[in-house]
Amino acid sequence: MRVGIIGCGLIGQKRASNLAWAKLGYCADENLEKAQYLAAQHSDCQATDDWQVVVKDAHIDIIIIATPHHLLAEIGLQAMQAGKHVLIEKPAALSPQQLLPLLDAEQELAVKVRVGFNHRYHRALQQARALVDSGILGSLMFVRARYGHGGRLGYDKEWRANPSVSGGGELIDQGVHLIDLARWFLGEFTEIDGFAHTYFWDMPVEDNGFMLLKTAQQQTAFLHASCTEWKNTFSFEIYGKQGKIDIQGLGGSYGVERIAHYQMLPEMGPPMTSIWEYPMADNSWLVEFSEFLSDIKYNRQSAANLHDAYMALNIVNKIYKESGYDYST
Numbered sequence: 001m002r003v004g005i006i007g008c009g010l011i012g013q014k015r016a017s018n019l020a021w022a023k024l025g026y027c028a029d030e031n032l033e034k035a036q037y038l039a040a041q042h043s044d045c046q047a048t049d050d051w052q053v054v055v056k057d058a059h060i061d062i063i064i065i066a067t068p069h070h071l072l073a074e075i076g077l078q079a080m081q082a083g084k085h086v087l088i089e090k091p092a093a094l095s096p097q098q099l100l101p102l103l104d105a106e107q108e109l110a111v112k113v114r115v116g117f118n119h120r121y122h123r124a125l126q127q128a129r130a131l132v133d134s135g136i137l138g139s140l141m142f143v144r145a146r147y148g149h150g151g152r153l154g155y156d157k158e159w160r161a162n163p164s165v166s167g168g169g170e171l172i173d174q175g176v177h178l179i180d181l182a183r184w185f186l187g188e189f190t191e192i193d194g195f196a197h198t199y200f201w202d203m204p205v206e207d208n209g210f211m212l213l214k215t216a217q218q219q220t221a222f223l224h225a226s227c228t229e230w231k232n233t234f235s236f237e238i239y240g241k242q243g244k245i246d247i248q249g250l251g252g253s254y255g256v257e258r259i260a261h262y263q264m265l266p267e268m269g270p271p272m273t274s275i276w277e278y279p280m281a282d283n284s285w286l287v288e289f290s291e292f293l294s295d296i297k298y299n300r301q302s303a304a305n306l307h308d309a310y311m312a313l314n315i316v317n318k319i320y321k322e323s324g325y326d327y328s329t
Helices: 012-016 032-039 051-056 069-081 096-108 123-134 169-188 284-298 306-322
Strands: 004-005 024-029 046-048 062-065 083-089 115-118 139-147 191-199 208-214 219-228 235-239 243-248 257-263 272-278
Touching: 004 012, 004 051, 012 083, 012 284, 024 032, 024 051, 024 115, 032 046, 032 069, 051 069, 062 069, 062 272, 069 083, 069 096, 096 219, 096 306, 115 139, 115 235, 115 284, 115 306, 123 169, 123 235, 123 257, 123 272, 139 169, 169 191, 169 208, 169 219, 169 235, 169 306
Parallel strands: 004 024, 004 062, 024 046, 062 083, 083 115, 139 219
Antiparallel strands: 139 235, 191 208, 208 219, 235 243, 243 257, 257 272
């Protein structure tokens, strides 16, 4: 299958390097030099600064959309209407309302759509999923997680600080990953509380978001997304009645990816402990895209899909409104 990538920045380049058995055929970016640079690394690959050219190309089967947030839904819908399978990066839109036309189109069109929640495919998260599914933790009680940027000079001048382009700040950026993972383990949240605030950066979007989410069974997710961590941080803990899973790091600047399983003993006291570390390169992008190719081959619903993005954005949107941020478009 031939792939077209729209948006040739850092994420677009990551996607281009992890296409499994598919082939890159077209690159598009409003900065033509970026598109040409990426295309030059792949044989028989063209470059353009007009994304509609890629969407209309009859030789392209799959479109990967890795643009800033304000273009995701528009390009995604047009790609679907052109008969392309689509991998659209998170958060997939600026708001849940923007996703409604895509959800409707997905019911009518014979195309597959996946949302890029690649964190599900990190080795530690996959191991956590296997442990939870085995029942070894017993009934799940709550999740506690933190995800944050360390900060960099000029952060408040980047596109993520422009609400018309980003749709918000840290909640819609890294926070949606935490929400997606929490939903993946606990299910749907029926009670949503939270607070978003700008503490440090001189920008019109929030730099910290706090969430307290509950399921109908009172399983709770306490989540914090921040771009005032000062050191890149990822921490995700899952608590069951018979044990705990503790995931730290994502590789690179976030530290070695590591998962610990603490199994409660009948006599309680110090738990039986098992630890796995993954010092190798992150393969989540490759595993995720391989899954998407299988979704297409076997005509199955993608595990991370438009519904997941819609539910995550609903949570983000509710917290924004309660916190006095109006990013609606």
